[in-house]
Amino acid sequence: MNTVLFRTVQTDNGEASAQTVSFDFEGRQLNAPKGITVAAALMQNQVLHFRDSPVSGQPRAPYCQMGVCFECLVQINGVQNRQSCMTTIQDGMVIRMQQGQTTFTVIQTGDEQ
Amino acid sequence: MSTHTNVAIIGAGPAGMMAAARLASRNHSVIVLDEQSQAGGQIWRNIMSATTGLAGILGPDYAAGATVAGQFAASGAQHLRGATVWNLTRERQLHYLHEGQTHTLTADAVILATGAMERPFPIPGWTLPGVMGAGAAQVLLKGSGTVPATPVVIAGCGPLLYLICWQYLRADVPIAAVLDTSSGRDIFQASPALLAGLPAFADIRKGLSMINAIKAKKIPFYRGVQKLRVHGQASVRSISFEYQGQTHTLDTNLVLLHQGVVPNTQFTWLLRAAHDWSETGVCWIPKADAWGRLHDLEGIYLAGDGQGIAGAQAAVTRGELAALAADAQLNPAQADSLESLSAPLLSRLKKNMALRPFLDAAYMPKRENRIPHDDTIVCRCEEVTAGQIRDFVRQGCMGPNQAKSFSRCGMGPCQGRMCGLTVTEVIADQLKVAHDQVGYYRIRAPLKPVTLAELACATDSKF
Numbered sequence: 040m041n042t043v044l045f046r047t048v049q050t051d052n053g054e055a056s057a058q059t060v061s062f063d064f065e066g067r068q069l070n071a072p073k074g075i076t077v078a079a080a081l082m083q084n085q086v087l088h089f090r091d092s093p094v095s096g097q098p099r100a101p102y103c104q105m106g107v108c109f110e111c112l113v114q115i116n117g118v119q120n121r122q123s124c125m126t127t128i129q130d131g132m133v134i135r136m137q138q139g140q141t142t143f144t145v146i147q148t149g150d151e152q
Numbered sequence: 153m154s155t156h157t158n159v160a161i162i163g164a165g166p167a168g169m170m171a172a173a174r175l176a177s178r179n180h181s182v183i184v185l186d187e188q189s190q191a192g193g194q195i196w197r198n199i200m201s202a203t204t205g206l207a208g209i210l211g212p213d214y215a216a217g218a219t220v221a222g223q224f225a226a227s228g229a230q231h232l233r234g235a236t237v238w239n240l241t242r243e244r245q246l247h248y249l250h251e252g253q254t255h256t257l258t259a260d261a262v263i264l265a266t267g268a269m270e271r272p273f274p275i276p277g278w279t280l281p282g283v284m285g286a287g288a289a290q291v292l293l294k295g296s297g298t299v300p301a302t303p304v305v306i307a308g309c310g311p312l313l314y315l316i317c318w319q320y321l322r323a324d325v326p327i328a329a330v331l332d333t334s335s336g337r338d339i340f341q342a343s344p345a346l347l348a349g350l351p352a353f354a355d356i357r358k359g360l361s362m363i364n365a366i367k368a369k370k371i372p373f374y375r376g377v378q379k380l381r382v383h384g385q386a387s388v389r390s391i392s393f394e395y396q397g398q399t400h401t402l403d404t405n406l407v408l409l410h411q412g413v414v415p416n417t418q419f420t421w422l423l424r425a426a427h428d429w430s431e432t433g434v435c436w437i438p439k440a441d442a443w444g445r446l447h448d449l450e451g452i453y454l455a456g457d458g459q460g461i462a463g464a465q466a467a468v469t470r471g472e473l474a475a476l477a478a479d480a481q482l483n484p485a486q487a488d489s490l491e492s493l494s495a496p497l498l499s500r501l502k503k504n505m506a507l508r509p510f511l512d513a514a515y516m517p518k519r520e521n522r523i524p525h526d527d528t529i530v531c532r533c534e535e536v537t538a539g540q541i542r543d544f545v546r547q548g549c550m551g552p553n554q555a556k557s558f559s560r561c562g563m564g565p566c567q568g569r570m571c572g573l574t575v576t577e578v579i580a581d582q583l584k585v586a587h588d589q590v591g592y593y594r595i596r597a598p599l600k601p602v603t604l605a606e607l608a609c610a611t612d613s614k615f
Contacts (some may be wrong), residue, residue, distance in 0.1 A: 042405050042571045044282075048293060048614030049321050050205020050457040072297070085279040087387055096388050100281030102532075102570075104288035104295075105194055106187060107416075107599075108380065108566035110279075120565065120601050124291075125187055137345040 045082045062132040075125035077134065078104060078111045089113055089123065090137035111128060112137045157183045158482055160246055160259035161229075162237050162419065165193020165539040166217070167456025168265030169224035170471030171478070174233075175536040178479050181188060182229035183257065185248055186355020191221050193267055194287070195464045200225070206297060209322045211315075211465070213358075214294070220468055225503065239597035240402050242423055245450055253609045259449045261478040263444070263472065264420065268413040268457040271435070271517060272570050273308060274524045277382025277391075278409065279532050284442045286316045286410035293319065300406050303328035305391050307380055308410040310515040311335075311359060316408065327371050328404050331393055333411065335376030335520050342513035351505035366550035374400075378520065382407055411517035414573065416460045421595035425449055429587035432512045433460055434522065435573060436592060442498060443469060443477035443490075452476060473497050512514070523577050531571040538578050545582040552576055552593045565601065568593040 058073040064081060071080035076100045081089065088098045089111055101111035106125045114119040114135040123134075159175050161168045164186035176182045184191075192199040194216030198206075207215045224231070232250060239247035246257045270285040277283065286306060292298040303326040306317055313332070320327055349356065367373060379394040383401075392401040414435035420427065426439040426447050435545025437460045439447035444454040455474035456467035476494055480487040524530065536559045541549075544558045552568075552575045555561045561575060562568035568575075570591050580590045 041434035044405060045292075045298050048206065048209065048297045048299045050203055050209065075298065079292055079298045082292070083296075083298055089281075092279075092535060094533075097279065097535075098281050099279065100387075101284065102288060103270060103285055104291040105269065107566065107569045114567060118603065127189060141157045 042085075042089060044085055047083060060128055060130040060132075062128060062134060064134045065136060071128050073128075075128055076104075077113065077115065077121075077128050077132070079122065079124075080128040081113075081134070088136065132133045145152070155256070155259045157181045157230075158259065159183070159263065159478060160185065160244070160257055161265055162186075162240070162246075163193060163265035163267055163456070164188070164191040164224070164231060164479055165195060165265060165456060167267070167289060167458075167471035167474070168193070168263065168468035169220050170468045170532075171263050171265060171455050171475040172229035173220075173223045173227040174472055174475035175478060176227040176229040178475075178480055178483070180479070182227075183232060183259075183581060184224075184229055185232045185235040185237050185246070185257075187236050191231060192217060192223055193265075193361055194291060195467075196221060196531040202571045206294070209319055210294060211319065212321075213395060217464070228291050236600045237419075238600045238602055240419055242449060242452075247597070249600070249606055252606060254602060254606050255610070256564070260452065260479055261472075263453045263455050263474050263478065264417045264458055265467075265474075266458055267467075268461055269416045269569065270410060271412050271414045271522075272522060273381045273397075273409040273474045274528050274530050274571075274574050275382065275409070275521060275536070276525075276528050277384065277388070279529055280382055280384045280388050281386070282384065282388030282405050283382055283407045283409060286313055286408040287413065288318070289408050290316055293323070298327045299323055300372065302326070302405050304406040304408060305329050305402055305404045306408045306410075307332060307377070307391065307393075308333055308521075309517065309557065310410060311511060313414070314359065314362045314366065316410070317366045317494060321369055326396060327366075328340045328368075329372040329374065329402055331377045331380065331391070332364060332373065332375045332378055332520060333380070334515050337376075339514050340515070342510050345510035345513050347512045349507040351503050355507050361512045370454045378518075380397045380521070409520055412515060413457065413461055416569075417458070417592075418569065418595055418599050420446065420454065420458070421592060422448070422597060422599060423449060423452065426453075427592065430460065433517075434517060434577075435461075442473065443494070451481060452479075458489075462505045462508055466501060469497055469504055469605055473501070509538070522574065523581050524574070530574045531559075531561040531564065532569075533566050533570070534560040536571070537563040540577045541575060542582050545579055549579070550583070551579060551590050553591075555579065556593065562593050567595065567599070581592035586589055 069084045087100045102108040111123040158180035159182045161184045199217040236249040272286040377393040383390045420438040427436040453474040480490045
């Protein structure tokens with residue numbers, strides 16, 4: 040998607056925080072203003088595809104931004120099902136899209152015993 | 153180890169902050185648990201750290217929140233930030249997550265100040281990336297200073313729809329069009345209620361000036377639109393609608409939907425509290441008295457929009473009323489003066505709510521946007537359509553809990569928050585029975601996802 044969808048609001052007196060954090064999303068190094076949510080940080084980087092529905096595989100994006108709809112679920116630092124709209128972005132976070140249906144990694148099969 | 157407090161308050165919005173400040177000043181130990189990192193709730197989100205420029209864009213009603221937030225901060229009430237309450241029992245035991253651990257808290261009194269959420273807006277295409285609630289857009293603006301950079305279409309009805317337009321104009325956000333589902337006829341039919349709303353004349357004037365500001369900018373403004381439909385494959389490409397008998401299509405990448413807010417009832421359903429269906433609010437309202445004392449639940453109170461939508465100022469008053477009743481409970485010597493202390497608050501609440509009957513009537517969400525056609529997804533998580541729900545009813549399904557076992561409807565991660573109202577309405581409509589007879593999902597803990605690791609770290613041996 041090439042269209043710029045979201046930006047930081049410009050206020051008259053230009054007080055916008057100069058501090059930024061950097062994080063990893065799907066292997067890409069991205070930056071965002073400090074103190075905002077993971078959902079907003081991704082959206083300011085023009086990411087709208089947060090996860091795939093586990094039912095149909097359709098792409099999904101944040102809908103409510105207040106912890107109600109669970110559409111913004113992502114994997115953060117290896118933990119799945121994190122509500123990105125309720126989590127503050129931190130320097131060095133590793134964020135992954137939440138894939139629809141996940142499969143278990145086979146650690147050991149019966150024949151090996 | 154389990155902790156005890158006199159008062160536990162869930163939610164640090166207008167009602168929660170006010171109740172906490174009042175009760176702390178009466179020397180009760182008060183703990184306020186809130187999921188956000190800062191007090192303010194949704195309406196006053198980020199109020200204590202918003203720059204003056206941002207507060208200017210958001211307007212005077214937002215900036216007014218600083219007074220209550222200041223009182224709360226200075227009150228001595230303990231504010232537990234980033235705390236997610238995932239269980240509450242009728243015996244007033246709370247389980248909450250905080251910094252990766254689950255904790256237990258018991259309280260003599262619990263005040264639920266969990267506010268409201270946006271009413272679901274089930275139309276074709278509402279699950280596409282690029283569709284968001286207008287309230288969600290406000291949260292992004294207040295909390296993260298994030299706004300659309302591409303022309304946005306704003307569709308639906310209600311005061312918040314005009315408010316976000318007005319705020320976006322002040323923030324130089326391009327608005328492609330406003331698609332208002334309410335019509336001049338709705339306003340005309342609601343006008344008798346305006347007479348009763350005269351004490352809230354300032355609010356009427358504010359609303360009119362916002363609408364005039366939008367019109368002055370010559371933004372395409374369609375009133376009485378029907379058959380809203382969002383189009384796209386991977387994300388939004390366009391929105392179509394019917395206006396004065398003709399179908400129109402607008403190209404856009406972002407659509408904001410809104411048709412009012414409704415009480416967030418997860419906690420009251422979890423407690424098995426009694427609820428009434430409100431015909432005027434088109435939502436569930438927990439049974440409680442004027443002080444928010446929940447019917448049949450000792451020591452558990454409701455404060456704010458959870459008692460029925462009335463806005464921030466009413467929420468502050470309701471917070472004060474709940475605090476008075478809780479104080480009387482904790483301090484029986486005070487009980488005699490409860491009525492006299494409450495009288496001025498009750499008359500202020502009446503004034504706070506004067507415009508509500510007009511707003512409810514004028515901006516009642518349209519039937520087609522609440523009870524959708526068969527092909528529309530109702531349960532976003534499990535992708536169950538209105539048509540499937542109707543099929544279950546034809547097979548004998550009598551209510552939302554049976555619909556769950558037919559289809560997993562309401563069993564996804566949101567636990568029915570986004571489809572509950574719609575499912576009740578679709579079933580009631582199909583069976584031609586009252587909503588109270590259809591009922592709602594049986595809500596169970598955990599209200600929010602808890603990992604095994606978080607449970608294993610519980611500081612209370614019972615978990």
